[in-house]
Amino acid sequence: xxxxxxxxxxxxxxxxxxxxxxxxxxxxxxxxxxxxxxxxxxxxxxxxxxxxxxxxxxxxxxxxxxxxxxxxxxxxxxxxxxxxxxxxxxxxxxxxxxxxxxxxxxxxxxxxxxxxxxxxxxxxxxxxxxxxxxxxxxxxxxxxxxxxxxxxxxxxxxxxxxxxxxxxxxxxxxxxxxxxxxxxxxxxxxxxxxxxxxxxxxxxxxxxxxxxxxxxxxxxxxxxxxxxxxxxxxxxxxxxxxxxxxxxxxxxxxxxxxxxxxxxxxxxxxxxxxxxxxxxxxxxxxxxxxxxxxxxxxxxxxxxxxxxxxxxxxxxxxxxxxxxxxxxxxxxxxxxxxxxxxxxxxxxxxxxxxxxxxxxxxxxxxxxxxxxxxxxxxxxxxxxxxxxxxxxxxxxxxxxxxxxxxxxxxxxxxxxxxxxxxxxxxxxxxxxxxxxxxxxxxxxxxxxxxxxxxxxxxxxxx
Numbered sequence: 001x002x003x004x005x006x007x008x009x010x011x012x013x014x015x016x017x018x019x020x021x022x023x024x025x026x027x028x029x030x031x032x033x034x035x036x037x038x039x040x041x042x043x044x045x046x047x048x049x050x051x052x053x054x055x056x057x058x059x060x061x062x063x064x065x066x067x068x069x070x071x072x073x074x075x076x077x078x079x080x081x082x083x084x085x086x087x088x089x090x091x092x093x094x095x096x097x098x099x100x101x102x103x104x105x106x107x108x109x110x111x112x113x114x115x116x117x118x119x120x121x122x123x124x125x126x127x128x129x130x131x132x133x134x135x136x137x138x139x140x141x142x143x144x145x146x147x148x149x150x151x152x153x154x155x156x157x158x159x160x161x162x163x164x165x166x167x168x169x170x171x172x173x174x175x176x177x178x179x180x181x182x183x184x185x186x187x188x189x190x191x192x193x194x195x196x197x198x199x200x201x202x203x204x205x206x207x208x209x210x211x212x213x214x215x216x217x218x219x220x221x222x223x224x225x226x227x228x229x230x231x232x233x234x235x236x237x238x239x240x241x242x243x244x245x246x247x248x249x250x251x252x253x254x255x256x257x258x259x260x261x262x263x264x265x266x267x268x269x270x271x272x273x274x275x276x277x278x279x280x281x282x283x284x285x286x287x288x289x290x291x292x293x294x295x296x297x298x299x300x301x302x303x304x305x306x307x308x309x310x311x312x313x314x315x316x317x318x319x320x321x322x323x324x325x326x327x328x329x330x331x332x333x334x335x336x337x338x339x340x341x342x343x344x345x346x347x348x349x350x351x352x353x354x355x356x357x358x359x360x361x362x363x364x365x366x367x368x369x370x371x372x373x374x375x376x377x378x379x380x381x382x383x384x385x386x387x388x389x390x391x392x393x394x395x396x397x398x399x400x401x402x403x404x405x406x407x408x409x410x411x412x413x414x415x416x417x418x419x420x421x422x423x424x425x426x427x428x429x430x431x432x433x434x435x436x437x438x439x440x441x442x443x444x445x446x447x448x449x450x451x452x453x454x455x456x457x458x459x460x461x462x
Contacts (some may be wrong), residue, residue, distance in 0.1 A: 002032055004140045005118060013137045015117030017097060019326050020142030022122040022294040023154055027057055030093055030120060031064035037091050038067040045089035045115070046073045047108065049099050052248075057095065080104045083111045094119045098287055100135055101126060109135065123287040124326050127176035131330030139328045145294075145321040155275070155297045157305040159319055159385040160202060161312055170282055177284045183213040187280060187311065195221060195280060195310060196228050199258070203306045207251070208276035210260045211292050213311075217280065222260040232258035235265075263288065265295065272298040275305050282311040286324070289317040319385065396460045399423060408434060418453050422461045 001018055008016045020026050034044045044066075046057060054073055061071065072079070072086050076099075079086065089112060094100050097119030100109075109117060119136055132139075148154040171182040199208060210232075212218035218234045225232035233256050235247045251259045252271055259265065262281065277296040283289055293313065296305040297320065307320070318324075360367055403416075403423040411417050417435045421428060432438050432446045441449075454461075 001029055001140055001142055002036075005033060006036075008138060008140070009116055013116075015119070015136040017119040017121065017124055017132055017136040017139045017328055018142065019121060019124050019139060021145050021148060021154070021320075022291055023298045024122075024142060024148050025153060026095070026120045026122070027060045028064070030057065030095065031060045031066055033091075033118065034061060034071060034093065035064050035066045038070040041070060042090035043070045043072070043087045044091050044093060045079065045086070045112070046071065046093045046095070047076045047079050047105070048095040049076050051075055053095060076102075076104050076108065080107050083108065088112065089115045091116045091118055095121075097121045097132075097135075098123055098125060100132070101130055123290055124328055125286055125324075127285055127287075129331045132328040133330070136328055139326065141326060144323055149321070152301075153299055154294075155299050155303045155305045157297055157307055157320060159307045159309065159314065160198070161309040161314055161385055170284075172284055177288075178282055180214060183282055187213050187217065187282070195278060196224050196230065198308055198310075199225075199230070199276070199278060200228075202308060203276040205257065206276040206306065207254065207271065207274045208258045208278055209265050209271075209274055209292075209295050210258060210278040211265075211281040212260060212262055213281040215262055218260040218262055221280065222258070225258050225260075230258060231256050232260055234260045236262055237264055272300050273303075274298065275300075275303055277305070277307050279307070279309045279311055279313055283313060284316070286317050289313050290320065294320045314385065399460070411435075414438075414449060415453050415456075418450060419457075422457070 001020065005016050005018060018026070018029070020029070030046070034046070037044050046054075048054060048057070054075055058073055061068065061073070070087075072089065074082075092108070092112060092115045094105065094117065098121045099105065100119060117135060119132075124132060124139065143151075143153075145154060149156050169182055169185040170178045173179045195210070210218070210221060212221055215234075215236050215238075218236065222232040222234040233247055233250075235244050239247070247256070247259070250256045254273075275296050277293055279293060281292070283292075293307050293309070296307065399419055400423045403420045406416075406420060408420070411420055411434075414431070414435055414437075417431045418428075420426075421430055428446070428450065429443065431450070432441065432443065438446055438449065
């Protein structure tokens, strides 16, 4: 990633966004680039949106021996208030740059027009669909989560989820995420296991971060843990800074095994021995879901993370290792819907994820009822999600979604025609009569041409 960024600078680019998953070591990459710049006496301006992240990068810069004479490390708000008073930077490094569409960031970029912009994020994605091409010229993509797990940069994980969550009650607000009232309704009436009991069953004694949907719920959950003999504490943005620092230090030191919060502990919070995340906060934001669900996946030798999803966020966003097509280009804004979840449903018998329209589970033949009971069940069991099976079924759903709306005349490549045919359960012979380059070919040639494509998707369409 560093070499690709250097190459982009050398070729005259004005800005590069570097994407790499949560916990994959972006701060070390940032420090490496900062050291290379400051060694040449070029000034680096590092900006981020939260004070805690400033303190974290300062420690990383010191470990990497970055020359602090040539660095300015500040929150975006402080920099915006000091324009003209700070040294003019050669490079502006923005961490968590998915926030950089905000006016404060733009004010800084507009003031330092001659500075090269380098942005880092795990998730170059905005709920409003806006891209980043007016800030960055290109994107450098890091390794996928599976590669990072296989090569010991991220911890492997087990994912547990309820058999059913009451997602129908979730409604989006003007920000695109769910409204507070709808989250109250969904969480209070959702079918999910008792949070504390499932922690004791699945992750007892592990250092855990719990994400609640409201401050009140977070406080109540912390109290429930304590009532059942497990030390837990709540923290939020209104917790006094000194008290908050003490809480974070106690959590890092293991004095408090369970830390309850809403959205406070998401981006950049680094506690490598935290091995459990408990999700009790529904979200429509892919960014928030990945930042929170992967918070327990910092690598440690022998560690296997446990993610307990009481609100079925995985059904909308996938699992931590679900691949996403990141881009700095904008995407069409979807029509606003009360429930923007993926059209999938969870089999209560074998836990396979199915398309919402099927009447019987693909995995075990379970017959889905026309209506599911919405009674609150505090004793519902959480089941372990089969990651391989989920990835395969999730990709199949996404492919079918993609090709369901296409017309034959919109298909271009042979792979397009194959996926279109498979998504609609057409026989492969249909392709020969529709794909112009093969209309005059025999069926042996057709199957020969299709062979590598079929192998590519053999785990999905078999």
